[in-house]
Amino acid sequence: MGTTQSGILGGRLPLADYETNFSDLHPALDRHEALVASDRCYFCHDAPCMTACPTSIDIPLFIRQISTGNPIGSAKTIFDQNILGGMCARVCPTETLCEQACVRNTAEERPVEIGRLQRYATDIAMKENKQFYARAAASGQRVAVVGAGPAGLACAHRLAVKGHEVVIYDAREKSGGLNEYGIAAYKSVDDFAQSEVDYVLSIGGIEVRHGQALGRDFSLADLSEQYDAVFLGLGLAGVNALRIEGENAEGIDDAVDFIAALRQSKTKADIAVGRRIVVLGGGMTAIDAAVQAKLLGAEEVTICYRRGKEHMNASEFEQDLAASKGVTIRHWLQPKRIALKDDKVAGIELEYTTLVDGKLTATGETGIIAADQIFKAIGQTFEASGLGSLAFEGGRIVVDAEGKTSLANVWAGGDCVVGGEDLTVSAVANGRDAAEAINRAFAAAMPQASAVA
Incomplete structure (x- = not known):
């Protein structure tokens, strides 16, 4: 990777900034906050939040258990259905699943914080190493x-x-x-x-x-x-290919590899990033790559998606998160050609798109966005x-x-x-x-x- 002023390099920020930038997105609730949050639940007998959960956790029950001061019992209710309930509490798109279905999710009210309450209970159980299950007699299988x-x-x-x-x-x-x-x-x-x-x-x-x-x-x-x-x-x-001119040039990277490298880095300062970034895609991987590129010190980060905002797989919350970090999201653009300078990425030519009879169609109009690094986040295989x-x-x-x-x-x-x-x-x-x-x-x-x- 390049190490010139305009190149791709790590250590763009003071070390303290990396720790701040990559701190917990949703800090854990304390006991008082959990009790207040749990008290907002109506404990619906036909809870739509439970129906919206792919693992069918009894959400009203585990929240009621928190409200009565029984977080360990709450954790068991969660783990009975989802043994990875701790991570799911952190990464699930609750805004499109259980919390979207919450009856308090109205124009006047916000939904119950189901994800953070789930984290509260499971964190306590795991911290205490509370084990709820014992192995049955060996089956021989x-x-x-x-x-x-x-x-x-x-x-x-x-x-x-x-x-x-x-x-x-x-x-x-x-x-x-x-x-x-x-x-x-x-x-x-x-x-x-x-x-x-x-x-x-x-x-x-x-x-x-x-x-x-x-x-x-x-x-x-x-x-x-x-x-x-x-x-x-x-x-x-596998990662889908762009299938355009210049795709194999230096500075074209897979977003999944970038995210994986960040996950394994202790300081984040060793992860190289460009000054001007373009991320291609409209899902969670695109958002995660774009936001983290910005947190690493990239000056300009732009997500380009071939369809409209309403078609993006990334939730509205994630799109808003990206915008709050300074990421620009542009729609109705598809990659056409990588612009090169000395065999390195200098920008990307994109073509505007539109829907004609429900089918995505290129308009023929193009434009170029300057970039020294491009991340592919157009789906995995x-x-x-x-x-x-x-x-x-x-x-x-x-x-x-x-x-x-x-x-x-x-x-x-x-x-x-x-x-x-x-x-x-x-x-x-x-x-x-x-x-x-x-x-x-x-x-x-x-x-x-x-x-x-």
Whole structure:
């Protein structure tokens, strides 16, 4: 990377600024704040917030437990449905899920702070290392889980509770998947992702093997021979290409790699960033990359999205957050060509777009935005080898309502399956439900034995 005044480099800011800029986005509630926030809940008997939660947490119950001074009981209510409830409290787009559905979310009122209340309860339980589950008697069944992300961890934990032995295979050096490598650093501070992994694994009966990649170190056929069942929680590893002139020039980077590097950096000062940044995309990855580029000291950061504001996958809250940090969001622009100077990025030519009969159409009018660094955040793809004859549709694994694939004794969940939503909470639900299905399959295969409770 360049180190000239106009180049891409780290250490643009005083060290103290990095600590401030990347501090907790939503600081934890104290006891008084939690009691006040919980008192706003109506405890609806047909709570729409609960319906809006992919893991179906009994939200009115856990909030009532907080209001009565029982945060430990509240945490159990949460963990019963979502063992990764601590991280979900930090990263879930509550503004489009439970809090959007809250009956207090009106023009006159703000919704109950469900996410922060969930964090309050789960943080207390984890800090006290309060364990709510004990393993059932050993079943003698062994399950391989591929991927130590939210889906894989949730599946492994539920299987371990049932008494099954689990081995998790993950290609990276750390467990956590999206939670460890794929979210903005200011959304999960103090190495919380690894603390949560430790909490989940403390149930026992789960072995994690890092540095093990499907298709390189083992195949699905290998696992099917060695284990009684397999769960695939692979996530998305590939990044979509721009397919435009100059895409491979110096200064064109994948937003997911940028975010991952920030997550692993201790000071953030060692992460290089340009002065003028353009981020291509309209989802959470684009917002996370753009905001963090600004926090690293970039002078100008612009998000360019090919459709309108109402079409962006990033929530309105996240868009407003970006704007509050000085990020400019421009709509109806699609990349056409990378402008180069001495084989390095100097800018990007974009073409205006519009909708014609509901179809995105280029207008022919173009413009150039100066930039010394461009981040691609235009979606990720599922890339996996070693899956044999597994059925696919649209590049994702086909599963039924219980997560069962086309192959015997193989389940899958999370972003790698058809219909995957790219949300931690949805991946947790997939992993949890697949574990229950695997447990039922084991019980059905042994009619003389009683099912594991």
